[in-house]
Structure formats: structure tokens, C-alpha cells
Amino acid sequence: MELEFIGNVDKGKIVEMLLSAYADEWIAAYYYTLTAYTIKGPLSEEIGEHFLKEAEEELNKHARMIADRLQDLDVDPPRDIAKLWDISSCKYPPLPEDPYDVDAWLVAAVKAEECAISVYRKIFEYTHGKDPVTEELAEDILRDEVRHRTELKNLLSKAAKV
Ligand SMILES: [Fe+2]
Numbered sequence: 001m002e003l004e005f006i007g008n009v010d011k012g013k014i015v016e017m018l019l020s021a022y023a024d025e026w027i028a029a030y031y032y033t034l035t036a037y038t039i040k041g042p043l044s045e046e047i048g049e050h051f052l053k054e055a056e057e058e059l060n061k062h063a064r065m066i067a068d069r070l071q072d073l074d075v076d077p078p079r080d081i082a083k084l085w086d087i088s089s090c091k092y093p094p095l096p097e098d099p100y101d102v103d104a105w106l107v108a109a110v111k112a113e114e115c116a117i118s119v120y121r122k123i124f125e126y127t128h129g130k131d132p133v134t135e136e137l138a139e140d141i142l143r144d145e146v147r148h149r150t151e152l153k154n155l156l157s158k159a160a161k162v
């Protein structure tokens with residue numbers, strides 16, 4: 001038993017959850033970037049900038065934190081980019097057809113954040129009291145994803161408010 005774990009843990013299950021979350025982060029970063037480059041209309045410039053900022057946090061903060069934790073566990077990220085889609089549990093909600101329907105792009109992103117929130121809540125619950133390092137990672141990222149969801153919801157137009 002490695003020193004960092006408390007009691008019996010299924011390390012394979014933790015690795016599986018982390019790899020899946022790593023894939024979710026790359027996919028969210030890709031779709032947020034795509035959204036920034038696709039949406040059109042009066043507020044698209046400002047909202048696009050927000051999407052780029054969030055994409056950066058998913059990739060350069062969250063995916064990096066997970067990759068670092070996987071390195072602690074002697075696991076490298078998948079070499080085949082197609083594998084990221086396979087192992088992602090969130091993937092991404094269907095994209096709106098209309099680039100001017102910015103609300104619909106925001107709603108897709110809110111759903112993506114809700115999926116991320118449930119993923120990190122599960123990792124937190126699974127590692128709670130057993131793997132404090134991963135538990136803290138899940139708590140940190142969960143806090144960011146909740147903030148992302150709030151920020152995205154606040155960008156919805158009045159008509160689209162849920
Ligand atoms: Fe994230």
C-alpha cells in the first residue's frame with residue numbers, strides 16, 4: 001500500500017475516473033474554443049472571449065492538474081486522441097445549428113459544466129477519506145466548475161434565463 005493512501009483503495013478505479021475526467025477537460029476546451037470561433041451577433045465578441053478564457057482554464061489548469069496526479073500514479077495520458085472521446089463520460093451536448101443563437105451555445109456549455117460538476121463530485125465522494133491528494137484535486141476543480149456554470153448562466157439573455 002502506497003503511503004499516500006488511507007486503507008484499501010481501488011487504485012485502478014481512481015485512475016479510470018481521472019483519465020475519463022482528463023478526456024472531458026480536453027473535449028470541453030475544444031468545444032469552448034470552437035464556440036468562440038463560431039458564434040455570431042451583437043455580443044459574440046465578448047462572449048467568445050469568455051469561452052476562450054474558460055477553455056484555457058479547462059486545459060491549462062484542470063487537465064494539467066489531472067495529468068500531474070496521473071503521473072504520481074505512474075500513468076501517462078492516452079497517446080491516441082480518438083481514445084479521449086471514447087473514455088470521456090461527458091463528451092459534449094449537441095451543438096446548435098445557428099451561430100447567431102448564442103443562448104443555445106451557452107445552454108450547451110451550461111450542460112457540459114453540469115456534467116463536469118457531477119464527475120468531480122463522484123471523484124470527491126469516491127476518494128473521500130481514502131485518497132486525500134485526489135480528493136483535494138476534485139474539490140478544487142469542482143469549485144471551478146460550479147463557478148463556470150454560474151458565469152455561463154449569467155451570460156444568457158433575459159429571455160433564455162432558466
Ligand atoms: Fe474543467
Ligand SMILES: [Fe+2]
Nearest residue numbers: 113116145148
Ligand atoms: Fe468548466
